[in-house]
Amino acid sequence: MVQSLNFSSLASIGKIVRSPSLLIPHLSVPDIRYINFMALKAAGIRAVVFDKDNTITAPYVEQVHPTFAKSWESCKDTFGQDRLLIVSNSAGTPDDVGHKKAATVEAALGIPVLRHTLKKPAGGDALSSYFGCPSHCIAVVGDRAFTDIVYGNLNGMLTVHVTKIVTEEGDNKIAALIRKLEYPLVNWLRQRGLSPPHHPAFEKHNPQDFVLES
Incomplete structure (x- = not known):
């Protein structure tokens, strides 16, 4: 499946320039095996949104990557399959004709794939209505800063960046090219003291509370 140009990402550049903390x-964790899903739920997270490619699967592959199988099942057991969602910039978008790819991914991963017309980082405001909870009760997990992380931060969600x-x-x-630019940019911004947008989970917890040891 060929992805069309992501105009939503281009349109978000102005917002990022004005608020680079987005x-x-x-x-930040190497991969989903390091996420303490039980701790996130205990801290008030009621739903988790995942990017698919290079977050839980190889690019354009439907099945969860074998390395993540145990963690993926743990996440489903913790939150329940109806409280998890795939938001992809390929499956479920207009690029996915007839949403055939989305249906295949749903069957393979066991959770819904959002059908949406606006690609990340746009459209995140719809998730609160989808799950029936405030946006700060939703976590977003993905490998891309300009799409997944901005998508979550724009809407007050808890954002988790998988870096490997x-x-x-x-x-x-x-x-792949943009990702190679994102990682050093995020590190550069951190070195200059920028922090993520406020999230209530960190009023009583520090980031390491939600990270598992390797």
Whole structure:
């Protein structure tokens, strides 16, 4: 499946220039195995949104990557399958003709794929209505700062950045190129003292409370 140009990402550049903290995640972990899902739930997170490619699967692959299988099942057990959602910039978008890819991913991963017309980082305001809870009760997990992290931060969600991708094999070439620019940019902003937007979970917890040891 060929992805069309992400105009939503281009349109968000002005917001990022004005508020570069939108690029800073609340948590950074190598991959989803390091996320303490039980601690997130105990802190008030009621739903989790995942990017798909290079977050829980290899690019354009439907099945969860074998390395993450145990953590993926733990997440589903913790929150329940109806409180998890895939928001992809490929499956479930207008690029996915007839949403056939979305249906295949749903069958493979066991959770819904959002059908949406606006690609990340746009459209995140719809998630509160989708889950029936305030946006600060939703966590977003993904590998891309300009899409996944900005998507969550724009709407007051808790953002989790996975920094070790599954593979570049088969990845979208433009996405792979931008990712290589994002990581040093986020680190540079942190070194200059920028913090992520306020989130109530961190009024009583520090980031390490939500990170598992390797």
